[in-house]
Amino acid sequence: xxxxxxxxxxxxxxxxxxxxxxxxxxxxxxxxxxxxxxxxxxxxxxxxxxxxxxxxxxxxxxxxxxxxxxxxxxxxxxxxxxxxxxxxxxxxxxxxxxxxxxxxxxxxxxxxxxxxxxxxxxxxxxxxxxxxxxxxxxxxxxxxxxxxxxxxxxxxxxxxxxxxxxxxxxxxxxxxxxxxxxxxxxxxxxxxxxxxxxxxxxxxxxxxxxxxxxxxxxxxxxxxxxxxxxxxxxxxxxxxxxxxxxxxxxxx
Amino acid sequence: xxxxxxxxxxxxxxxxxxxxxxxxxxxxxxxxxxxxxxxxxxxxxxxxxxxxxxxxxxxxxxxxxxxxxxxxxxxxxxxxxxxxxxxxxxxxxxxxx
Numbered sequence: 001x002x003x004x005x006x007x008x009x010x011x012x013x014x015x016x017x018x019x020x021x022x023x024x025x026x027x028x029x030x031x032x033x034x035x036x037x038x039x040x041x042x043x044x045x046x047x048x049x050x051x052x053x054x055x056x057x058x059x060x061x062x063x064x065x066x067x068x069x070x071x072x073x074x075x076x077x078x079x080x081x082x083x084x085x086x087x088x089x090x091x092x093x094x095x096x097x098x099x100x101x102x103x104x105x106x107x108x109x110x111x112x113x114x115x116x117x118x119x120x121x122x123x124x125x126x127x128x129x130x131x132x133x134x135x136x137x138x139x140x141x142x143x144x145x146x147x148x149x150x151x152x153x154x155x156x157x158x159x160x161x162x163x164x165x166x167x168x169x170x171x172x173x174x175x176x177x178x179x180x181x182x183x184x185x186x187x188x189x190x191x192x193x194x195x196x197x198x199x200x201x202x203x204x205x206x207x208x209x210x211x212x213x214x215x216x217x218x219x220x221x222x223x224x225x226x227x228x229x230x231x232x233x234x235x236x237x238x239x240x241x242x243x244x245x246x247x248x249x250x251x252x
Numbered sequence: 253x254x255x256x257x258x259x260x261x262x263x264x265x266x267x268x269x270x271x272x273x274x275x276x277x278x279x280x281x282x283x284x285x286x287x288x289x290x291x292x293x294x295x296x297x298x299x300x301x302x303x304x305x306x307x308x309x310x311x312x313x314x315x316x317x318x319x320x321x322x323x324x325x326x327x328x329x330x331x332x333x334x335x336x337x338x339x340x341x342x343x344x345x346x347x348x349x
Contacts, residue, residue: 034260036282040292139291146287
């Protein structure tokens with residue numbers, strides 16, 4: 001694979017995680033626990049959608065296949081999506097939503113901080129814009145986890161339950177594939193090893209403050225970068241892609 | 253409607269549209285504590301570039317004049333036109349009066 005093609009795949013993959021998380025959060029519009037939190041979650045959803053858009057636009061520019069950013073979002077199937085399986089996990093309850101967000105925000109915070117120094121100018125510029133948003137997301141989800149973890153027994157139990165489920169989807173975020181390795185050696189992609197160290201330091205310290213037990217010897221999902229997914233992604237795409245698939249080339 | 257235990261206390265929100273200008277009351281938000289209320293205010297009132305500064309104040313800390321005092325508080329100023337600085341010309345260079 002040429003470097004250009006690898007960068008396109010890399011940008012698409014970053015866009016995929018942003019888009020699917022954005023879609024999950026958008027479903028909470030008008031159904032958050034309070035009106036204010038609904039607005040907050042929608043803002044965060046739109047931030048992720050904006051990030052996905054810029055990554056897809058860049059990928060479309062590099063791709064030789066002529067797909068534009070909408071085609072990338074709406075005309076690919078599950079196996080062609082390379083998002084983290086963590087972000088397709090459901091909005092089971094508010095603890096799920098916030099823990100999923102926290103785990104991704106902590107990742108994005110360190111990942112985009114590093115991507116700001118990429119040798120690829122466009123990726124560095126996208127990261128520089130995204131990091132401002134991510135800092136706020138991280139603060140928002142962390143503050144909520146603090147309140148759930150140190151709140152009532154019910155809140156703690158819901159958070160603990162969410163952790164048992166979601167922890168299975170954390171490891172694959174740090175598993176590099178050939179594209180990660182090739183682009184990292186050129187100073188374009190982020191070194192996942194150092195992101196993992198920073199992420200674990202933050203998360204382990206915070207969870208011990210909240211007296212949350214990290215599940216050990218638990219199933220760990222893998223293969224998101226080869227298009228492996230839980231069945232949930234198919235349902236998400238079904239809903240998200242319905243209109244452009246039913247009315248191709250519709251304009252509004 | 254949710255009750256206060258679910259939505260938290262009420263907070264008044266003040267925005268500063270530009271550095272150096274006075275903060276202006278924008279509305280109110282609910283929040284279970286100061287940090288959550290501050291984030292809620294940020295999300296509800298500053299998402300369209302409205303502010304460079306943000307204050308929140310617990311609503312029960314605002315001391316308001318009672319509507320029944322309005323005659324004795326405010327009406328007296330009506331006929332004292334000399335209290336208004338309408339006899340001065342504002343120089344063109346002054347933008348915020």
